[in-house]
Amino acid sequence: MSKAILIGNSDGIGLATTKRLLAAGWNITGISRSESPITNENYHHRIADVSDKMYSDLMNELVMTEHFDLCIYFVGIGEILNPLDMSIEAKIIDVNLTGMVKTAAAVIPRMVKNKNGHFIGVSSLADELLSSEAPSYHASKAGFSNYLGGLALALKTKGVHVTNVRFGFVDTKMAKGDIKPFMMNVEKSVDHLEYCISKKPVFYTAPKIAIPLVKFRKLMMKLGAK
Numbered sequence: 001m002s003k004a005i006l007i008g009n010s011d012g013i014g015l016a017t018t019k020r021l022l023a024a025g026w027n028i029t030g031i032s033r034s035e036s037p038i039t040n041e042n043y044h045h046r047i048a049d050v051s052d053k054m055y056s057d058l059m060n061e062l063v064m065t066e067h068f069d070l071c072i073y074f075v076g077i078g079e080i081l082n083p084l085d086m087s088i089e090a091k092i093i094d095v096n097l098t099g100m101v102k103t104a105a106a107v108i109p110r111m112v113k114n115k116n117g118h119f120i121g122v123s124s125l126a127d128e129l130l131s132s133e134a135p136s137y138h139a140s141k142a143g144f145s146n147y148l149g150g151l152a153l154a155l156k157t158k159g160v161h162v163t164n165v166r167f168g169f170v171d172t173k174m175a176k177g178d179i180k181p182f183m184m185n186v187e188k189s190v191d192h193l194e195y196c197i198s199k200k201p202v203f204y205t206a207p208k209i210a211i212p213l214v215k216f217r218k219l220m221m222k223l224g225a226k
Helices: 012-023 055-065 089-114 135-154 186-199 210-225
Strands: 003-007 027-032 043-047 070-073 117-124 160-167 203-206
Touching: 003 012, 003 089, 012 027, 012 186, 027 055, 055 089, 070 089, 089 117, 089 135, 089 160, 117 135, 117 186, 135 160, 160 186, 186 203
Parallel strands: 003 027, 003 070, 027 043, 070 117, 117 160, 160 203
Antiparallel strands: none
16 A cells, blocks of 8 residues: 655645545555544544654654655745734745755655655745745745755656646635636646656646746746846
């Protein structure tokens, strides 16, 4: 039975992916800040915050006793910038970027030793854009995507696959902003993740129709800066 560890899976895309993989026969360990609504003999849940100092200890404990074929990092937070109170800014980068790196650092060495494994990080099309509304979120996703791209190159000959999934707006609590073009429902996002689990691409962007919009916005920002 294939084993997966899913980080940030008590709601949204993570929860829907957990249900889909359990239905497909996976054995899953989930980690999130809150309890999981899932009750299944093939599901094991641990409560932890990726920004807590004990998170790395928990991850190291789990990988010492289990070999996970798949790890997916779903965790992400974001808030609109408040220039009068920027106390949340560092935490956004810590959760979105540093938490993912800590996760990769725990699971990937064991995958390399076994010459088998797949690490997926759920990023965002925000990784290509500057933002005056949410600079910490966009910066964290830029670092996220850059790190996973480099990691994929480093592990190319090690039998370990790394996939950076870049979503646009998905209909979850993370979808913030007045304008949300090409909004995708949660089940459709899980369809894309299932494809990535099967095909193991290095980069995957969905919906593809949003790519020209992002490139156009980048161009307008460059022109506006001149």
